[in-house]
Amino acid sequence: MTDIATRTWDGMTIPVAGTYLLDQAHKRIGFLSRHMMVSPVRGEFAEATAQIFVAEDPLLSSVTATIASASITTGSLDRDTHLKSADFLDVERYPTLEYRSTGIKWQGNEDPIFQWARLRSHRLGGRGRSPIVPPQSDGTPGRFVLTGELMVKGITRAVDLEVNFGGARTDPYGQNIFGFSATAEINREDYGLLWNVMLESGGVLVGKTVQIEIAGEAIHQA
Known part of the structure; x- marks a missing residue:
């Protein structure tokens, strides 16, 4: 275990380099879909593991994750049973979902608000006014795009995760940790x-689009 939980990179506070594991007590692998085109239904996978390698150059970091498909839960036993069946996840044939990253990009200077501010500043400057630009972040939290591949039922597709880094510190037990959330x-x-099922009124029973919602903490390994 290292004595220092953080370091500075490009003006941003990030975790020290090393291998981190997903904290089982602080994680949520969630999703959201629509029922009958009108109402959101949320669920999650209760069992998942992930290994995060934070490189000396953070843009060379990587993530691998394994999710137990049979651990899906939505608060309805009948719905969960259907989701585990061959109609959906077919958990007996495909017991896991897998994710592995292929790259990472820092998005701090690509936020649309900064692009808008730079454009507006240029226009205002042309009329002799002082440019007004929102202040940059102090670098503690940050936004990344994690490019990667998600495998479900033996089918692999590219999926990019929008990641919000929540910060890094040493917890009360002396462990170096960092927090994050991600969406796709x-x-x-x-x-x-x-x-x-097609609805007589139009549309379908279950939405095709699934929003992924992830949150958690990772613990540095000695």
Whole structure:
């Protein structure tokens, strides 16, 4: 275990280099889809592991994750049973979902608000006014795009995660940790999850778009 939980990179506070594991007590691997085109239904996978390698150059870092498909839960036993069946995840044949990263990009200077501010400043400057630009972040939290591949039911597709880095520190037990959240959007039909029912009023029973919602902490390994 290192004595220092953080370091500075490009003006941003980040975790020390090394291998981190997903904290099982502080994680949520969630998703959201629509029922009958009108109401959101949330669920999550209760069992998942992940290994995060933070490189000396953070843009060379990598992530691998394994999710137990049978651990899906949405708060409805009947719905969960259907989601585990061959109509959807087919958990007996495909016990895990897998994710591995292929790259990482820092998005701090690509936020649309800064692009808008730079454009507006240029226009205002042309009329002799002082440019007004929002202040940059102090570098503690930050935004990244994690490019990668998600495998569901043996089918692999590219999925990019929008990652918000929440900060790094030493916890009360002396462990170096960092927090994060991430989102993405996929089309379930890309993974062979085709089951649906057409509604007489138009539309379908189960939405095709699935929003992924992830949050957690990772613990540095000695």
